[in-house]
Amino acid sequence: MPAAPDSISQIVSPDEVAEEDIVERIFEAVVEQRLPPGTKLSESALCLAFGVGRMRIRRSLLLLSSREVVELHANRGAYVASPTAKQAREVFEARLALEPTIARLAVERASPEDIANLAAHIKMEHSAHHDDRRLEAIRLSGQFHILLAQIASNAVMLRIMKGLVTRTSLIIGIFGGSSVANCRDDDHERIVCAFEARDGQAAADLMTEHLRVIESSLELG
Amino acid sequence: MPAAPDSISQIVSPDEVAEEDIVERIFEAVVEQRLPPGTKLSESALCLAFGVGRMRIRRSLLLLSSREVVELHANRGAYVASPTAKQAREVFEARLALEPTIARLAVERASPEDIANLAAHIKMEHSAHHDDRRLEAIRLSGQFHILLAQIASNAVMLRIMKGLVTRTSLIIGIFGGSSVANCRDDDHERIVCAFEARDGQAAADLMTEHLRVIESSLELG
């Protein structure tokens, strides 16, 4: 093995990286709505796209299905999930239960640097909006919520949120209609203001309202 | 295929059942603390135990690891997870965010039959406690929280809760000390009383208190 001795223990095997990496990249593609609900994910295509063997792809698809971002149909392959209206309501109900708490915890635990990052993020959202970079705007919009979970410093909640945010992108893709009033970045900005004021309760309340607005903008029947 | 034509579409392929079945059974074994943290789960042993091929087992272990109930070490096999104190606090933080809401929703949505089931469940918990059937008591204790999530009729939250409850069993196994003041079934009983009174807020508050008591009974440093 050509690696220097003391670096060995720190090296993560390239195989294992590829695993979570594939999952993460498909997550991103779903969030950016480059993989719309119902898209078929054929094994051979993914093998070519990622340059890995079939086994690795099958494992990744299994992981994605366990996060409910991909549906596995026996003998028929993998498809990007198509949440039903019922599932959409459930996802928002879960987010309404979790994210106000996450927002409050994040305010309590945010370092000055964290708050600066949030402010920078808002600026990026604004400019993406302004320049009509729609995909970028969508991605940043979801990323904002992930960022809060990271600041809250709770890996368990972070993991859950990644799944919920990703599925929310699918939901918006299906039930967003044409007016697609995604995350209004104004709402995000107000939440960041609550951070700067160190007002956890305000952040929680704003988050609740934010999620309610998004959900009510959907056509869930 | 000998099955009647109209039943074919309803049949779930036996293979696919075995998949989730293995995961579910290992979940149960972990909840009942028959698989303590750190237990090695060798592929060959599981193949024999469940009477399935290695591939099925490997898939199951991957699913279990994605739920963070099992840790996969490259080239070294699968082990029942050993949550750290930090992870334990995170799990409780997540439960504190979710379960009061779940309790409130469950009260709102519980049918009379649901409430009867809850009451019956409490009786089972009591008798298991009384007869010193410790494993059964532990299992029922976790099952109570799952039952609430089922009554809340939110599949997304239910799935999340199954993972959190299972991991809580691991946490109690590690940090419970010897006094193991698991779920006091008295607490559960009070929550059921709130159901009978149809007082969602009371159920939420009791749940919060219940979780806090459990966490504070642990030795998390």
Added chain:
DNA sequence: TCACACTATTATGTTAACAATTATGTCAAC
């Protein structure tokens, strides 16, 4: 022209053999 049955192709699911790594047990040297 449409519907249906059959064939051929493609894709997925499974199995088994092989490779690589880790754990174990033995033996010698200190």
Added chain:
DNA sequence: GTTGACATAATTGTTAACATAATAGTGTGA
């Protein structure tokens, strides 16, 4: 008696060939 290196055994990881099911295409018949 303990430590270290070495050889062996066992376990995990990977690959490739094979089996099976679904899809698409083709042709025939009404």
